[in-house]
Amino acid sequence: xxxxxxxSGGREHALAWAISNSALLTRLYAAxxxxxxxxxxxxxxxxxxxxxxxxxxxxxxxxxxxxxxxxAPLVAGLADDLAAAGxxxxxxxxxxxxxxxxxxxxxxxxxxxxxxxxxxxRFSNPDDAMTYVREKGAPIVVKADGLAAGKGVxxxxxxxxxxxxxxxxxxxxxxxxGAEVVIEEFLAGEExxxxxxxxxxxxxxxxxxxxxxxxxxxxxxxxxGGMGAYSPAPVMTEERIAETLDRIIKPTIKTMxxxxxxxxxxxxxxxxxxGDGPKLIEYNTRFGDPECQVLMMRLKxxxxxxxxxxxxxTLDKVSARWFDEAAVSVVLAAKGxxxxxxxxxxxxxxxxxADDPDIEIFHAGTRLDGDRLLAAGGRVLNVTALGSNVQEAxxxxxxxxxxxxxxxxxxxxxxxxxxxxxxxD
Ligand code: AMP
Ligand code: GLY
Numbered sequence: 001x002x003x004x005x006x007x008s009g010g011r012e013h014a015l016a017w018a019i020s021n022s023a024l025l026t027r028l029y030a031a032x033x034x035x036x037x038x039x040x041x042x043x044x045x046x047x048x049x050x051x052x053x054x055x056x057x058x059x060x061x062x063x064x065x066x067x068x069x070x071x072a073p074l075v076a077g078l079a080d081d082l083a084a085a086g087x088x089x090x091x092x093x094x095x096x097x098x099x100x101x102x103x104x105x106x107x108x109x110x111x112x113x114x115x116x117x118x119x120x121x122r123f124s125n126p127d128d129a130m131t132y133v134r135e136k137g138a139p140i141v142v143k144a145d146g147l148a149a150g151k152g153v154x155x156x157x158x159x160x161x162x163x164x165x166x167x168x169x170x171x172x173x174x175x176x177x178g179a180e181v182v183i184e185e186f187l188a189g190e191e192x193x194x195x196x197x198x199x200x201x202x203x204x205x206x207x208x209x210x211x212x213x214x215x216x217x218x219x220x221x222x223x224x225g226g227m228g229a230y231s232p233a234p235v236m237t238e239e240r241i242a243e244t245l246d247r248i249i250k251p252t253i254k255t256m257x258x259x260x261x262x263x264x265x266x267x268x269x270x271x272x273x274x275g276d277g278p279k280l281i282e283y284n285t286r287f288g289d290p291e292c293q294v295l296m297m298r299l300k301x302x303x304x305x306x307x308x309x310x311x312x313x314t315l316d317k318v319s320a321r322w323f324d325e326a327a328v329s330v331v332l333a334a335k336g337x338x339x340x341x342x343x344x345x346x347x348x349x350x351x352x353x354a355d356d357p358d359i360e361i362f363h364a365g366t367r368l369d370g371d372r373l374l375a376a377g378g379r380v381l382n383v384t385a386l387g388s389n390v391q392e393a394x395x396x397x398x399x400x401x402x403x404x405x406x407x408x409x410x411x412x413x414x415x416x417x418x419x420x421x422x423x424x425d
Contacts, residue, residue, distance in 0.1 A: 007069030036363025200262030228415030
């Protein structure tokens with residue numbers, strides 16, 4: 001099969017790596033890709049926002065499946081336009097991607113299906129929103145409704161912080177994404193992520209994985225796209241998985257199908273494990289980045305078989321098996337991230353890992369300048385290791401980082417700390 005992969009992050013490098021190991025693959029293209037993806041795919045200079053150009057490329061190159069990595073093209077309806085042209089795409093339709101694209105939409109689905117989530121209200125003007133915030137008091141959570149690259153959420157510990165967040169949203173801090181504001185009850189507990197595949201009717205749970213959203217050690221500092229991940233995630237016990245499937249995931253899939261907008265693709269639930277069990281914080285309609293990196297390292301089965309089953313509605317006929325080893329991925333980011341950072345600094349020393357079966361260095365923001373590998377983004381490399389347990393995987397990842405020569409990068413030193421601690425308890 002000929003595959004076109006859309007995206008350029010560490011998630012897409014991990015997908016490209018897994019796809020390149022598939023027995024079903026003939027040729028892999030990636031648009032736009034990055035320096036790491038270039039080792040396993042032909043990079044194509046295509047703008048994913050130009051659906052006509054993507055469709056024309058697929059027709060000209062006999063593409064059998066388009067794998068859409070990030071959320072923006074999904075929310076923009078790329079999968080719909082490809083389907084209309086008779087081209088298969090892995091990733092939900094525009095209507096189903098509203099589960100990520102609009103927090104208010106997801107709250108509506110929760111209401112309709114009785115899914116446990118934080119109590120909430122939506123507002124389209126600041127005065128009503130502020131009156132509500134004053135009534136409820138702090139702590140309280142203020143969210144821009146639309147896509148804001150993970151930055152549209154303020155967990156306000158005090159009333160003035162909450163009022164400021166409302167004002168900033170309506171002042172246009174997040175552009176159109178903040179034209180409507182969702183205000184939520186603060187949920188206390190441990191956060192967890194849960195990933196499933198769905199073909200619109202059936203659900204196939206994936207292995208558990210957990211990321212670290214905060215920039216600094218001890219889960220401190222500003223939110224980022226994710227500074228590291230590990231799999232399996234002990235927080236998702238068998239019991240919590242069963243409860244999440246029954247009370248959150250399956251009712252969502254059923255509701256989306258009943259509305260005539262079935263969800264096909266990866267559904268990623270952000271959960272809070274509260275005293276009353278798992279509650280839904282948010283949905284994403286694509287793989288997590290860097291959670292995808294640890295999942296792909298542990299996946300035994302062919303990723304293309306699973307993706308095709310999602311598209312073809314045959315997910316009940318396949319299984320996903322996982323290596324028993326644990327995987328840990330540590331993000332190397334440019335110093336300054338998630339604030340401002342330098343681009344174009346040189347990275348050396350990656351060749352050392354080419355033959356190590358337990359280490360994969362997935363690239364995020366990188367580019368080649370001749371033979372030189374340069375940093376080209378905030379999150380730059382995902383140093384990912386397998387080990388017989390989470391401690392060993394983590395030690396291997398950090399030992400690998402010691403050998404990478406990139407003075408302009410930094411990483412957290414405590415990725416997977418909860419999983420390591422839960423082994424020791
Ligand atoms: P979201 O983009 O909705 O996942 O929110 C980003 C982060 O804000 C989450 O990962 C949580 O850490 C936090 N958060 C969101 N909603 C709540 C809530 N209702 N209660 C407590 N924390 C929340
Ligand atoms: N790692 C969080 C995300 O992909 O949204």
